[in-house]
Amino acid sequence: xxxxxxxxxxxxxxxxxxxxxxxxxxxxxxxxxxxxxxxxxxxxxxxxxxxxxxxxxxxxxxxxxxxxxxxxxxxxxxxxxxxxxxxxxxxxxxxxxxxxxxxxxxxxxxxxxxxxxxxxxxxxxxxxxxxxxxxxxxxxxxxxxxxxxxxxxxxxxxxxxxxxxxxxxxxxxxxxxxxxxxxxxxxxxxxxxxxxxxxxxxxxxxxxxxxxxxxxxxxxxxxxxxxxxxxxxxxxxxxxxxxxxxxxxxxxxxxxxxxxxxxxxxxxxxxxxxxxxxxxxxxxxxxxxxxxxxxxxxxxxxxxxxxxxxxxxxxxxxxxxxxxxxxxxxxxxxxxxxxxxxxxxxxxxxxxxxxxxxxxxxxxxxxxxxxxxxxxxxxxxxxxxxxxxxxxxxxxxxxxxxxxxxxxxxxxxxxxxxxxxxxxxxxxxxxxxxxxxxxxxxxxxxxxxxxxxxxxxxxxxxxxxxxxxxxxxxxxxxxxxxxxxxxxxxxxxxxxxxxxxxxxxxxxxxxxxxxxxxx
Numbered sequence: 001x002x003x004x005x006x007x008x009x010x011x012x013x014x015x016x017x018x019x020x021x022x023x024x025x026x027x028x029x030x031x032x033x034x035x036x037x038x039x040x041x042x043x044x045x046x047x048x049x050x051x052x053x054x055x056x057x058x059x060x061x062x063x064x065x066x067x068x069x070x071x072x073x074x075x076x077x078x079x080x081x082x083x084x085x086x087x088x089x090x091x092x093x094x095x096x097x098x099x100x101x102x103x104x105x106x107x108x109x110x111x112x113x114x115x116x117x118x119x120x121x122x123x124x125x126x127x128x129x130x131x132x133x134x135x136x137x138x139x140x141x142x143x144x145x146x147x148x149x150x151x152x153x154x155x156x157x158x159x160x161x162x163x164x165x166x167x168x169x170x171x172x173x174x175x176x177x178x179x180x181x182x183x184x185x186x187x188x189x190x191x192x193x194x195x196x197x198x199x200x201x202x203x204x205x206x207x208x209x210x211x212x213x214x215x216x217x218x219x220x221x222x223x224x225x226x227x228x229x230x231x232x233x234x235x236x237x238x239x240x241x242x243x244x245x246x247x248x249x250x251x252x253x254x255x256x257x258x259x260x261x262x263x264x265x266x267x268x269x270x271x272x273x274x275x276x277x278x279x280x281x282x283x284x285x286x287x288x289x290x291x292x293x294x295x296x297x298x299x300x301x302x303x304x305x306x307x308x309x310x311x312x313x314x315x316x317x318x319x320x321x322x323x324x325x326x327x328x329x330x331x332x333x334x335x336x337x338x339x340x341x342x343x344x345x346x347x348x349x350x351x352x353x354x355x356x357x358x359x360x361x362x363x364x365x366x367x368x369x370x371x372x373x374x375x376x377x378x379x380x381x382x383x384x385x386x387x388x389x390x391x392x393x394x395x396x397x398x399x400x401x402x403x404x405x406x407x408x409x410x411x412x413x414x415x416x417x418x419x420x421x422x423x424x425x426x427x428x429x430x431x432x433x434x435x436x437x438x439x440x441x442x443x444x445x446x447x448x449x450x451x452x453x454x455x456x457x458x459x460x461x462x463x464x465x466x467x468x469x470x471x472x473x474x475x476x477x478x479x480x481x482x483x484x485x486x487x488x489x490x491x492x493x494x495x496x497x498x499x500x501x502x503x504x505x506x507x508x509x510x511x512x513x514x515x516x517x518x519x
Contacts, residue, residue: 004030007025007034008034008038008041008043011046012043014050014053015053016105018106020053021054023054026051035058035060035061038061042112042114044061045068045069046105046110046111047061049109049110069109071112071113071114072109075116079095079116079118082116082132082135083095085135086131089131091120091121091124091127093119094120095116095117096117096119097117098117099116099118147293148297149308150227150293151293151294151296151297152304153223153294153308154294155298156309156312157219158216158219161215161218161219162212165214165215168211169208169211172208176201176204176205177197177201180204181193182335183335183338183345184197184200184338184342185339185340185342192342202263206264206267210274213275213277213278213279214278216282217236217277220278220281221233224285229291232280233281235280236284237277239280240273240274240276240277243269243272243273244270247265247268247269248265250265250269251266318462322462322465322466324466325467325470326469329466329470333469333494336473336481337476337487339481343421343423344427344487346424347415347424347426347428350414350420351427351435354414354428354432355435358407359439359442362399362400362442363446365392365395365396365443365446366443366446368392369389369393369447369450370450373388373389373392373454373455377455377516385515393448393509396443396444396447400443401440404437404440407432407435408436411432411436415428415432430488430491434492435495438498441502444502447505448502448506448509449464449465451509451514452505452508452509452513452514455516464504464505468500471497471500472494476494479493479494
């Protein structure tokens with residue numbers, strides 16, 4: 001059986017490359033076994049072409065090839081009729097898979113077809129149903145809503161997030177103190193690290209309780225968004241943020257009947273807010289099952305088909321690995337900064353909180369580039385894709401330059417709202433200023449990243465994103481450990497490595513390597 005498979009592949013390669021098969025190889029082939037395997041894999045037509053080029057005529061192969069040709073002619077005729085009718089109604093459509101791939105073969109009759117795959121605008125489903133019925137077709141699955149694949153993806157997410165959460169809790173329980181200590185350096189010799197460690201452990205102990213609802217919420221929220229329902233997760237997020245802010249004020253400072261809990265109060269507020277968010281999402285999803293069909297059968301079993309599991313792992317692992325690498329890299333960079341003292345960690349926390357508010361602009365504009373340019377590439381409109389990409393990149397950088405200017409002017413006021421030392425406020429103000437200077441460059445590299453990703457350059461974007469982060473790590477380590485530069489200068493030079501990404505992104509976008517038709 002294995003040898004027969006090799007024979008089939010050899011003859012297929014000969015047919016595709018217009019090469020006459022070696023007679024000595026053909027002499028060793030069992031024609032009956034070869035025919036069975038070709039029939040099973042729908043390869044009889046292309047293998048027959050190879051055999052005919054070697055002067056070999058086999059009745060079974062010839063009949064199968066002629067039958068495949070007749071079927072292809074019928075399918076071509078029907079496809080033209082269907083597509084022509086869709087055009088008359090002004091309905092967007094796109095032929096897929098074999099209908100397109102067969103044109104790439106040396107002879108179109110080499111590619112056997114069993115059906116016509118046509119993608120169309122889902123908003124016209126009812127109209128297309130009527131069109132197909134008028135053309136003499138019947139609908140077998142219309143309206144039945146087979147959501148098993150989505151259900152299995154939800155089940156996998158739930159299992160995976162809970163597993164990771166369990167492992168994370170185990171890590172924090174056993175190595176929590178060691179992990180926190182990595183970010184505590186007492187440069188002043190005041191013994192403040194011991195107090196900070198104690199606060200950290202108290203905070204961590206309570207936060208671990210909030211990891212479970214956070215994991216479950218992520219499983220539900222991502223599936224809800226995949227069905228096109230983004231409003232409910234957004235509302236739940238707003239409620240959680242608002243609840244967290246109010247509870248922080250009540251618990252930390254002991255307002256009204258609530259005791260003054262300090263750090264513990266901050267942790268409790270966050271955990272309660274996460275439970276609130278999770279409850280909103282879960283209750284809404286289960287009370288609107290007609291909109292969340294993936295929940296049907298989600299809890300009636302535990303397993304999932306091997307094929308589904310394999311597909312999810314193959315497609316999802318690279319993305320997960322990319323995110324893990326990026327997160328680990330950013331965490332390591334922060335640890336490098338932390339050796340310069342507790343004040344640096346506090347200043348960075350304040351600066352990061354404020355900077356993230358301004359960064360939302362270029363992050364969302366980058367996502368918009370991916371959507372708009374991706375649609376043009378998918379439609380084969382390459383000139384429009386390039387034009388839209390150029391304009392959106394310029395717009396993104398322009399917007400961020402304006403925002404950066406505002407950030408430079410008003411950024412110094414944000415640290416003043418924190419109840420902390422003047423040294424920490426000054427550091428936070430300096431970090432915010434550095435981030436503002438670098439922001440337009442981040443905007444360009446981010447836009448370049450999404451441009452390349454919209455063109456399917458996943459390996460490039462992987463190198464651009466997580467791998468580059470680990471190029472930054474040695475820079476931060478060397479500057480923080482082995483130079484006498486002040487922490488603000490160290491922070492500036494580390495952030496300035498973004499210019500490398502800007503240069504790479506500029507030349508790659510300009511080279512049009514991403515400008516390909518995504519069909």
